[in-house]
Amino acid sequence: MADVAALAGVSAGTASKALNNTGQLSQETRDRVRRAAEQLGFTPDARGRALSSGRTYTVALVTTDSTGRFSIPIMRGVEDVLSAGQLATVLCDTRDDPLRELTYLRSMVARGVDGFVVTGRRTEPRPPIDVPLPVVYALAPSSNPTDASVIVDDAGGATAAITHLLSLGRQRIAHITGPVNHRSATARAEAVVSAAGDALCGEPLYGEWSERWGRQATEVILRQRPDAISCGSDQIARGVCDRLRELGHAVPDDIAVTGYDNWSVMAMASRPPLTTVDPRLEDLGRRAASLLLQAIAGKRHRGVLELPARLITRESTLGA
Amino acid sequence: MADVAALAGVSAGTASKALNNTGQLSQETRDRVRRAAEQLGFTPDARGRALSSGRTYTVALVTTDSTGRFSIPIMRGVEDVLSAGQLATVLCDTRDDPLRELTYLRSMVARGVDGFVVTGRRTEPRPPIDVPLPVVYALAPSSNPTDASVIVDDAGGATAAITHLLSLGRQRIAHITGPVNHRSATARAEAVVSAAGDALCGEPLYGEWSERWGRQATEVILRQRPDAISCGSDQIARGVCDRLRELGHAVPDDIAVTGYDNWSVMAMASRPPLTTVDPRLEDLGRRAASLLLQAIAGKRHRGVLELPARLITRESTLGA
Numbered sequence: 233m234a235d236v237a238a239l240a241g242v243s244a245g246t247a248s249k250a251l252n253n254t255g256q257l258s259q260e261t262r263d264r265v266r267r268a269a270e271q272l273g274f275t276p277d278a279r280g281r282a283l284s285s286g287r288t289y290t291v292a293l294v295t296t297d298s299t300g301r302f303s304i305p306i307m308r309g310v311e312d313v314l315s316a317g318q319l320a321t322v323l324c325d326t327r328d329d330p331l332r333e334l335t336y337l338r339s340m341v342a343r344g345v346d347g348f349v350v351t352g353r354r355t356e357p358r359p360p361i362d363v364p365l366p367v368v369y370a371l372a373p374s375s376n377p378t379d380a381s382v383i384v385d386d387a388g389g390a391t392a393a394i395t396h397l398l399s400l401g402r403q404r405i406a407h408i409t410g411p412v413n414h415r416s417a418t419a420r421a422e423a424v425v426s427a428a429g430d431a432l433c434g435e436p437l438y439g440e441w442s443e444r445w446g447r448q449a450t451e452v453i454l455r456q457r458p459d460a461i462s463c464g465s466d467q468i469a470r471g472v473c474d475r476l477r478e479l480g481h482a483v484p485d486d487i488a489v490t491g492y493d494n495w496s497v498m499a500m501a502s503r504p505p506l507t508t509v510d511p512r513l514e515d516l517g518r519r520a521a522s523l524l525l526q527a528i529a530g531k532r533h534r535g536v537l538e539l540p541a542r543l544i545t546r547e548s549t550l551g552a
Numbered sequence: 553m554a555d556v557a558a559l560a561g562v563s564a565g566t567a568s569k570a571l572n573n574t575g576q577l578s579q580e581t582r583d584r585v586r587r588a589a590e591q592l593g594f595t596p597d598a599r600g601r602a603l604s605s606g607r608t609y610t611v612a613l614v615t616t617d618s619t620g621r622f623s624i625p626i627m628r629g630v631e632d633v634l635s636a637g638q639l640a641t642v643l644c645d646t647r648d649d650p651l652r653e654l655t656y657l658r659s660m661v662a663r664g665v666d667g668f669v670v671t672g673r674r675t676e677p678r679p680p681i682d683v684p685l686p687v688v689y690a691l692a693p694s695s696n697p698t699d700a701s702v703i704v705d706d707a708g709g710a711t712a713a714i715t716h717l718l719s720l721g722r723q724r725i726a727h728i729t730g731p732v733n734h735r736s737a738t739a740r741a742e743a744v745v746s747a748a749g750d751a752l753c754g755e756p757l758y759g760e761w762s763e764r765w766g767r768q769a770t771e772v773i774l775r776q777r778p779d780a781i782s783c784g785s786d787q788i789a790r791g792v793c794d795r796l797r798e799l800g801h802a803v804p805d806d807i808a809v810t811g812y813d814n815w816s817v818m819a820m821a822s823r824p825p826l827t828t829v830d831p832r833l834e835d836l837g838r839r840a841a842s843l844l845l846q847a848i849a850g851k852r853h854r855g856v857l858e859l860p861a862r863l864i865t866r867e868s869t870l871g872a
Contacts, residue, residue, distance in 0.1 A: 293643070304624060311645050315656070320663065322640045323613070325631050336635070343640065443821050467821075497817060501763050501787075 240268035253318065290320045291524060292340040294361070296328045296352035301495065302513060306351045306370050309517020317525055319346070328352075337363055347524045350374075351517075355383065355416045366527035370520035371513070373536050380533040382520045386416060387423035389509035389541030393462050393490040394427035396507065396543055402460035402488055404433040408449040408472060409464025412438040420464050420492060433458045439468075446471020454479070459487055460549075466491035466498035466508055473502050473548060488549040504547035511541045560588035573638065610640045611844060612660040614681070616648045616672035621815065622833060626671045626690050629837025637845055639666070648672075657683055667844045670694075671837075675703065675736045686847035690840035691833070693856050700853040702840045706736060707743035709829035709861030713782050713810040714747035716827065716863055722780035722808055724753040728769040728792060729784025732758040740784050740812060753778045759788075766791020774799070779807055780869075786811035786818035786828055793822050793868060808869040824867035831861045 237247035242265060249255035250265035291314055295303045311321045324340065326333040340348070340363075347366035352358065357375040361367060367374075373381030397405055407424045410417040421436040434456040439445035446468035453461060463469035469491030473483050483489050483504055491499055494510035516539055523533045557567035562585060569575035570585035611634055615623045631641045644660065646653040660668070660683075667686035672678065677695040681687060687694075693701030717725055727744045730737040741756040754776040759765035766788035773781060783789035789811030793803050803809050803824055811819055814830035836859055843853045 290642075307643070308645060311643050315644075318659070320659075321643045322610075323627070323631050323643045324635075325628060339638070339640075 235272055236265065236269045239272065240265045287346055288344045289318060290322055290343070290345045291521075292322045292324050292336070292345045292348050294324045294326060294333065294336060294348055294350045296326050296333075302353045302371060303351050305513035306517035306520070309514040309519075310349050310351075310370070310521040311517075312514075313518045313521035313525070319525075333361070337361055341365065346528045349517075349520050349524055351520070354414070355386065355419070356414075366524055366532065368520045368524045368527065368533075370516055377536065378534045380523055380527065381536045382516055382523065383536060383538055384511040384513070384516060385538045385540050386419040386511075388538075389492065389511065389543070390420035390423035390462070391427040392541070392543040393492070393507070393509055394424055396545065396549065397460045397462065397488055397490065398428075398431060400460075400488060400549060403431050404456070404458045405431045405460045405462055406433045406453045406456060406458035407436040407462050407464070408446060408453060408468055409436055409438055410441040410445075410468070414441075417464050424462055428462075441465050441467055443467050443471035443474070447475040450475040450479075454481075460489070461487060462490045464492055466493045466495045466502070466506055469506050469508070469548070470498045470502040473504065473506070477503065484547070484549050484551050490549060494544050499544075499546070502548065504552070507543070507545045507547075507549040509541045510544050512539065515539060555592055556585065556589045559592065560585045607666055608664045609638060610642055610663070610665045611841075612642045612644050612656070612665045612668050614644045614646060614653065614656060614668055614670045616646050616653075622673045622691060623671050625833035626837035626840070629834040629839075630669050630671075630690070630841040631837075632834075633838045633841035633845070639845075653681070657681055661685065666848045669837075669840050669844055671840075674734070675706065675739070676734075686844055686852065688840045688844045688847065688853075690836055697856065698854045700843050700847065701856045702836055702843065703856060703858055704831040704833075704836060705858045705860050706739040706831075708858075709812065709831065709863070710740040710743035710782070711747040712861070712863040713812070713827070713829055714744055716865065716869065717780045717782065717808055717810065718748075718751060720780075720808065720869060723751050724776070724778045725751045725780045725782055726753045726773045726776060726778035727756040727782050727784070728766060728773060728788055729756055729758055730761040730765075730788070734761075737784050744782055748782075761785050761787055763787050763791035763794070767795040770795040770799075774801075780809070781807060782810045784812055786813045786815045786822070786826055789826050789828070789868070790818045790822040793824065793826070797823065804867070804869050804871050810869060814864050819864075819866070822868065824872070827863070827865045827867075827869040829861045830864050832859065835859060 233247055234244055237244045247265050250257055250262045293310055297303055314321050324336040349368050349370060350361060351370040352372045354372055358372045360374040360376045360379050369381040373383050405428045407421055409421050425432055437449045439449055450472045461472050463472055469489050472489050476483050476487055481487050491506040491508035494508045499506040499508045553567055554564055557564045567585050570577055570582045613630055617623055634641050644656040669688050669690060671690040672692045674692055678692045680694040680696045680699050689701040693703050725748045727741055729741050745752055757769045759769055770792045781792050783792055789809050792809050796803055796807055801807050811826040811828035814828045819826040819828050
């Protein structure tokens with residue numbers, strides 16, 4: 233530590249503050265000390281640091297479903313921000329089992345983690361976790377509206393897709409989506425109905441999050457003679473494109489198609505590639521981690537923060 | 553702790569050993585103490601435990617690619633075994649960046665982790681990491697053959713698919729796979745050539761891991777009049793099925809198709825659903841974590857452990 237301080241041209245106390253992220257120092261001083269530490273290959277002993285500061289510089293990431301493709305990019309965003317701040321991310325996969333979750337929470341509190349990020353694969357509000365530490369919820373908000381939650385603006389994303397279709401001159405817009413008991417399906421469908429207005433063609437068709445449902449629903453919806461089909465997911469949209477092609481309808485010349493998720497495996501492999509809504513889940517994870525760092529530092533955010541989704545335009549609406 | 557010992561009917565020392573996974577105790581005694589601790593909601597303070605044992609009961613999971621669908625099930629398996637053993641899994645996503653990896657390794661050693669599991673998305677041997685702690689490699693083995701590595705028997709998996717096709721009476725078997733510079737492609741292709749023998753129809757076609765390549769390669773391979781097409785991945789196999797259907801060939805009546813990966817998004821959504829090889833990556837992660845626990849306990853495994861893949865039969869070879 234003395235060598236680091238000497239190389240950075242600061243006192244040992246300042247070097248220690250810079251490396252431990254404490255005290256009032258300019259960003260320039262912190263950076264200089266960190267560069268010096270990096271140059272000398274110096275790593276503070278984290279256990280010693282934990283003892284002297286009472287902190288472990290560790291955050292627990294609680295996920296109900298680590299195989300889900302929704303929690304993966306969120307995890308990545310969380311880990312990205314925390315590792316940049318020298319905090320370790322401990323993975324807790326509860327497998328959607330409340331008892332397993334409880335065991336984890338106890339164990340992590342006993343380990344002295346500094347806080348929790350809670351995420352999952354659904355967007356329904358979830359019961360808050362009962363821990364005496366800072367918590368931020370990502371994707372699924374806490375059912376307690378004063379807890380800190382970061383969610384995607386699903387309605388805004390669905391509206392952007394419809395606005396895009398209307399701007400292309402489409403006048404008969406149908407909507408095919410997932411299960412009626414999924415908030416992500418209903419939130420998007422309600423936004424579609426509202427944004428499409430008189431251009432709405434038939435009622436939203438609720439079903440399942442699958443290509444098969446997309447193919448089946450296409451046959452039903454064609455009776456309404458739509459010139460655009462907005463879908464609640466990329467899987468559904470891919471099924472829609474496949475069945476339209478099989479039935480001899482050109483996408484987008486006869487019927488434009490939009491998806492939701494920007495899941496590359498579906499959106500890019502679809503024929504044609506899908507115009508879709510990207511919920512920017514990695515950003516969601518980053519934002520949740522930043523809020524948690526602020527909360528750990530004593531500046532606690534309260535309430536739900538809604539992040540914008542982004543429309544990605546491709547051949548399924550624009551043509552080749 | 554005294555209450556736990558009393559409820560379990562053992563001494564405080566025995567209860568402590570049982571909860572800290574130390575000493576020579578019967579499994580039955582350990583279980584009894586754990587049940588008592590669970591009943592009383594007792595969680596030992598992990599930091600106190602770390603100080604008294606010199607261990608942190610934490611393992612670092614180093615992955616080159618946490619968004620990859622290969623490392624996800626491995627992570628899940630690792631976390632499953634470690635959490636059952638009361639160890640925390642710390643996530644280190646190196647983004648395939650050697651400098652980032654080095655920073656992580658230093659930071660984790662400074663934190664006093666008990667060991668490392670290293671995984672990634674490719675199956676090529678990788679350089680060993682330089683840490684003074686137990687390490688187990690999963691999926692991509694260490695290039696040092698005396699390190700502990702757990703890998704999938706890719707050749708065995710590919711052979712099982714060919715044996716299945718031969719047992720169904722197929723006599724002209726073609727192979728379409730990924731890039732020639734990917735070990736997973738070449739290892740499977742070599743096994744296919746060897747297992748198919750005289751039934752091999754044309755040389756293996758190397759390309760990319762995509763549906764599009766599957767569709768393109770199908771047109772090429774049809775000139776050889778195959779009655780079966782074995783594919784190096786489910787994505788390729790799905791593209792093959794799509795193009796065969798579009799060209800009027802029935803799967804499997806005219807041509808049987810097999811995939812590789814058992815990636816449900818591809819294997820189940822394919823028309824028809826794919827007979828494929830499941831590399832059992834979650835098991836791979838579990839096995840790696842078990843070997844690491846043994847190494848931490850002083851029983852170090854040396855060398856490469858190859859786990860069997862499993863053939864899953866579905867409509868693309870068996871019919872409806």
